[in-house]
Amino acid sequence: MIGTKLRSVAFNTLFYANLFAQLLFWSPVFFLVPEAVAWRIVKNWARSSLWLLQVIVGARSHVAGTERIPHGAAIIAAKHQSFWDVLALLPVIDRPTFILKKELMRVPIFGWFARRMRMIPVDRKKRGGAIASMLEGAHRAIADGRQIVIFPEGTRTRPGAEADYRPGVFRLYEALGVPAVPVAVNAGLYWPSGTYLRQPGVVRAEVLEPIPPGLDRAAFLDRLRRTIEAHCLGLLRRAYDERPELPMNEAVRAKLRVRQAAED
Secondary structure: OHHHHHHHHHHHHHHHHHHHHHHHHHHHHHOOOOHHHHHHHHHHHHHHHHHHHHHHHOEEEEEEOHHHOOOOOEEEEEOOOOOHHHHHHOOOOOOEEEEEEHHHHHOOOHHHHHHHOOOEEEOOOOHHHHHHHHHHHHHHHHHOOOEEEEOOOOOOOOOOOOOOOOOHHHHHHHHHOOOEEEEEEOHHHOOOOOOOOOOOEEEEEEEOOOEOOOOOHHHHHHHHHHHHHHHHHHHHHHHHHHOOOOOOOHHHHHHHHHHHHHHO
């Protein structure tokens, strides 16, 4: 446990040092270079962060099913358990447009970079206005052939927590008429929110079969939720098969017990 704590402190220190160093280093030219160069800078930062996680903590990152990501316009609907989800998706999606909370756009330098890459800020305090603003930005991104990344629950959730999929993801799906690609993760076990600890192992994300456009709200949200949650549970079980000593909360324990009983 002491080794995990020390490695976690070292990783967090170097992770933020790397972030701030790259923001400062690239800021003089980032807003002048072509978009393709800007994307290489951003993706290389994500890769360097995942490399630090592997080398210092011993947590290797693996994203399966990337061949299912459409080359053109699409919605990427991903489970959100930690910041790892962002780092892992950035390198494997061609030109992702993340839907993020408005407050992040106000962070000095980071917010400027996000605006340069045309991310879509959402003010969660303005419900109706937030949807309208999100759709406006999404239409522009789709017209440009980009992929929109949205976390359907609107915030990070702990592994095993009851899923609450917000209506924004359906509004995007309905308005844009493009496939929605579910993504399952188990990152909350290795990079949990609310603590500095980082756990060794294999952090996994799985890109699942796209949901074609045209479903109604109930059918779409039910299919999206069932698909993501079932595969997340599968990834959680795989993680404990690989490393039984990983911390386990009661919600995960109960869900794994129910799944095991159903299979028996």
